[in-house]
Amino acid sequence: MAETVILCAADDVVEGEIKQAPLPDGSNVALYRVEDLIYATADMCTHGEASLSLEGILNGKIVECTFHFGTFDVTTGLPTGMPCEIPLKTYPVSIVDGNVQIEV
Template identity: 40%
Template sequence: MTQTVATIPESELLDGEMKSAFLPDGTRIALFHINGGYYATQDTCTHENASLNDEGTVDGDRVTCTWHYCEFSIVTGEALNSPCSEPLQTYPVKVIDGVLHVVC
């Protein structure tokens, strides 16, 4: 069953930034504002379970986990270098009345 979950106001996420939010089941996600668009991925690195929001850096359309420098596409979730091979789960984001909503 698909649902749309309100997360944070659009105004709280500046271009180039990342913030975390939680889905109703307790899953922590990372929200990104890049190049005028909004994206959401799982917050946990697929290599060693580090929080991307706590341990990661954003550079353009990529997020890097600083534990082992795994790099992921924010747009597709694709793992872009070793030692990571598993992609991040991604979620569609909609802006509704100035609030970011994640479709999960």
């Protein structure tokens, strides 16, 4: 069953930057603001062992993992550049009382 997790204030997710937030299971999600909507994906690149929030660069809706320069569309999780071929897990995001919450 889906669980709702409150991650941070929506204002903490800034356009052009990537915000890391912890999940109850100990893993992290990466939060992005693209054209004023907030998106959430798994923080770990599906190719190498790299944190997208710590090591990634966001250009528009494309996050580039600086480990091997593979890319993903953060709005869908789909890989857009080699060597990434496996999609990032994405989470439905809602803003409640100014906070970002996701369903996990």
